[in-house]
Amino acid sequence: MSQTLLKNGRRVVTGQLAASDVLIEDGKIAAVGTNLSANDDATVYDLDNNLITPGLVDIHVHLREPGYTNKETIATGSRAAAHGGFTTIAAMANLKPTCDTPERFHAQEARNVKDGAVKIIQYSPVTKGRAGQKPVDVAAQYAAGARLFSDDGAGIQDASVVYQAMQQLAKYDLPICDHAQDNQLANGGVINDGSVAKKMGLPGMPKISETAQIARNIVIAQATGAHYHVCHVSTKESIELIRHAKQLGINVTCEVTPHHLLLADADIPDDDAEYKMNPPLRSREDQEACLAGLLDGTIDCIATDHAPHTDAEKHRGFLASPNGIVGSETAFALLYTRYVKNGIFTLVELIDWLSGAPKRVFKLEDAGQLAVGDPADIAVFDIDHQTTIKPDQFFSKGHNTPFVGDRVYGASVKTFVDGKLVYDREDTE
Ligand SMILES: NC(=O)N[C@@H](CC(=O)O)C(=O)O
Numbered sequence: 001m002s003q004t005l006l007k008n009g010r011r012v013v014t015g016q017l018a019a020s021d022v023l024i025e026d027g028k029i030a031a032v033g034t035n036l037s038a039n040d041d042a043t044v045y046d047l048d049n050n051l052i053t054p055g056l057v058d059i060h061v062h063l064r065e066p067g068y069t070n071k072e073t074i075a076t077g078s079r080a081a082a083h084g085g086f087t088t089i090a091a092m093a094n095l096k097p098t099c100d101t102p103e104r105f106h107a108q109e110a111r112n113v114k115d116g117a118v119k120i121i122q123y124s125p126v127t128k129g130r131a132g133q134k135p136v137d138v139a140a141q142y143a144a145g146a147r148l149f150s151d152d153g154a155g156i157q158d159a160s161v162v163y164q165a166m167q168q169l170a171k172y173d174l175p176i177c178d179h180a181q182d183n184q185l186a187n188g189g190v191i192n193d194g195s196v197a198k199k200m201g202l203p204g205m206p207k208i209s210e211t212a213q214i215a216r217n218i219v220i221a222q223a224t225g226a227h228y229h230v231c232h233v234s235t236k237e238s239i240e241l242i243r244h245a246k247q248l249g250i251n252v253t254c255e256v257t258p259h260h261l262l263l264a265d266a267d268i269p270d271d272d273a274e275y276k277m278n279p280p281l282r283s284r285e286d287q288e289a290c291l292a293g294l295l296d297g298t299i300d301c302i303a304t305d306h307a308p309h310t311d312a313e314k315h316r317g318f319l320a321s322p323n324g325i326v327g328s329e330t331a332f333a334l335l336y337t338r339y340v341k342n343g344i345f346t347l348v349e350l351i352d353w354l355s356g357a358p359k360r361v362f363k364l365e366d367a368g369q370l371a372v373g374d375p376a377d378i379a380v381f382d383i384d385h386q387t388t389i390k391p392d393q394f395f396s397k398g399h400n401t402p403f404v405g406d407r408v409y410g411a412s413v414k415t416f417v418d419g420k421l422v423y424d425r426e427d428t429e
């Protein structure tokens with residue numbers, strides 16, 4: 001029996017921080033409490049009063065392999081996740097080639113297992129080639145192990161394709177995770193349509209390009225009984241629609257990104273593409289609605305939408321740069337600093353939105369929650385000292401973040417997956 005003892009940490013116990021140790025045996029949580037002891041040959045880590053949380057779960061990341069390994073690889077992206085305290089991540093299927101057949105899906109899962117520093121759940125695309133024309137063979141993808149389905153990066157334009165896909169997915173109680181975007185209504189916009197777009201002279205993406213598709217797909221979810229999950233909600237009206245659908249008993253869930261909680265279009269410095277992503281940063285009112293939606297339970301969980309790109313690509317100006325920012329290595333600290341430290345929400349809520357909630361929404365049995373018998377998936381954060389966000393210290397190949405230079409509390413100290421140390425700040429000091 002191999003034992004690891006985490007000593008002198010702190011944990012949230014009934015809403016308060018309390019001293020805590022964790023004993024790990026053979027990769028599982030064996031005990032959580034104070035003054036725990038272990039065998040003489042146990043590995044012992046002194047956590048120095050830092051915060052112990054369940055390993056975080058990020059259900060929306062882009063790992064780029066195969067197809068775009070200049071931006072990220074499974075190895076770098078999963079190490080970035082470990083550095084952020086994430087022990088389970090779900091990887092989107094906008095890859096080249098995408099994993100739209102059982103053979104490709106198996107090959108992708110094998111790559112994920114071989115190179116992943118953390119647990120990786122692979123999304124299957126919803127449609128063949130992510131082309132939005134014809135659904136994948138859901139039964140075959142399910143048999144191959146696919147449990148999450150998304151064409152993320154693109155909205156599915158044809159309602160009948162969504163209808164067919166949801167009919168199939170509903171049979172297996174599988175979620176469709178939707179990047180809600182009507183391309184005609186999006187109208188080639190690169191920034192939220194509004195006064196900031198006008199001031200910068202950039203084509204705006206109106207909010208209805210998101211809300212119109214959400215409304216349509218809610219109706220299709222109602223008709224089919226499928227679990228409809230909206231990726232990265234960004235508008236007040238999207239949240240109102242989802243709130244209403246939930247009240248009607250429709251099986252709808254959604255996620256919000258840290259950046260849509262932290263920033264609005266008015267925060268974008270002129271022509272800085274580190275602030276360019278899809279959906280775009282919306283108005284301050286939308287940002288506030290995202291926070292309110294999270295607080296009232298309309299928004300189920302937080303996901304980073306970690307979307308690495310090369311420096312060269314992101315330095316082409318707002319019009320020509322690709323959409324997306326990295327998020328794995330900054331999510332916890334940014335949200336802890338802005339919202340928990342300022343008393344807007346609690347540490348318990350933040351930990352739940354970043355671990356328990358996505359686990360419940362997607363029935364992720366392999367992600368541990370610090371209960372005895374669970375896999376020892378554990379994150380350790382330093383919430384007492386400030387650090388500076390420095391992209392050159394990221395494990396991700398992507399340095400594209402608008403939060404460079406931010407002073408934050410909540411840097412990651414150690415991360416364990418199945419009891420194995422996958423990130424240790426001491427290695428980088
Ligand atoms: N979010 C982004 O801005 N970009 C994502 C695609 C996506 O999630 O929409 C990407 O793959 O780069």
Ligand SMILES: [Zn+2]
Pocket residue numbers: 152153154179231232278279
């Ligand atoms: Zn997306």
